[in-house]
Amino acid sequence: MxxxxxxxxxxxxxxxxxxxxxxxxxxxxxxxxxxxxxxxxxxxxxxxxxxxxxxxxxxxxxxxxxxxxxxxxxxxxxxxxxxxNAHVDRMTVVRPWLHKLSEAVQETVVLSRPAGLQLIVEDRVVADRELQVTPRLGQLDTPLFGTSAGRALLALDKEEGVKALFAAESNSKPKTVIPKVVLAQLENIRQTGISCDHGELIEGITTMAVALNTVLGRFAISMPVPTFRFERNRDSYIEELLRCKAGLFKEIGIDG
Incomplete structure (x- = not known):
């Protein structure tokens, strides 16, 4: 040279x-x-x-x-x-990660966000498999604590914050009380970083979820998987979900 x-x-x-x-x-x-x-x-x-x-x-x-x-x-x-002036849209940033995760595990991946005490499904990538799971878009009827994604989002706050949220949201509506067993589940999620449900929302479907508190807002990424496949591939599913979370944190940044 x-x-x-x-x-x-x-x-x-x-x-x-x-x-x-x-x-x-x-x-x-x-x-x-x-x-x-x-x-x-x-x-x-x-x-x-x-x-x-x-x-x-x-x-x-x-x-x-x-x-x-x-x-x-x-x-x-x-x-x-x-x-x-950047006008960064969360969906634009997150969607490639949803596709990457779905391709890695060959399963459906879902993006959701909180709306008061409810969960709104914003986007999904449906895996092309012999047994598909296709969650519907929009607001779910189940309260936040009734879904794995919702519990992951609630676990972003400490117990006092969760109780305050329910107290504030229940002032002008029929009172929703968060069960004590859920508070125990949230503490476990804070320690492990993973929220799971086994057939609670959809029979025969296990859903694992992670939640992120970023500069683009709070949202959850979840994977609804037929339980028989979850039991066979549990460790690899969780590893890829946590890898997706870490990658998003690196790209977007943690809020506060």
Whole structure:
């Protein structure tokens, strides 16, 4: 490789490295509402203070971050405007992951979200198999705690928050009381990250679900599977569902 081409490659690598470092700093500031000092940032991203100072200065010039005193480096209005104008649609981001999961396990995959105490099925990818499970779209009649996806969503909150939700939603409606057994199930879901039901909603169908609290809102991804197939492939199903969840978190980001 001649000197000119080598210089071009080095410049490209250097540019990519600077972008990666800047992104790392922006992600750190996004998780630090109170602001950070240059020293805090340098320690967290494992970079020399002088390098961090140069990157911070360049980002501040573009309005991506702002500095208010020694410990007040935070995200700037320019970045917030950029995010606000992105118009990222949750379905656009999530649907490829639904297809990827469905292809990996050869099963139906469902996307749902909470609406008060009810669950709304927003999308589904139906696997082409000899025995298909095709959930209907729209709001389900069963309360949140009556579905695996709903329980996964409820488990995103602590017990006090769940009780407060039911108390608030029941003020102007027939009172819905969450059973104590469900509260115990939610605690187990918080520990394992997986919610399951075995034929509760549909006889002969086992459904496993995970819930995500992201910058694009709360939603659940579930897999309704004939119970005989679930028992045969349980570990691989759960592994792929958790892999899907981790990938979405990496792409979208956790809310708060």
């Amino acid at each position: 001649d000197e000119r081409n080598q210089a071009g490659v080095n410049d490209e690598r250097g540019g990519i490295q600077v972008i990666a470092r800047a992104a790392k700093i922006l992600n750190l500031l996004g998780r630090s509402a109170g602001g950070l000092s240059l020293g805090d940032i340098a320690q967290a991203v494992d970079l020399p203070r002088s390098t961090v100072q140069r990157i911070v200065g360049a980002l501040e010039e573009q309005g991506m971050i702002r500095s208010e005193g020694a410990g007040g480096i935070s995200l700037g209005a320019g970045l917030l405007r950029l995010v606000a």
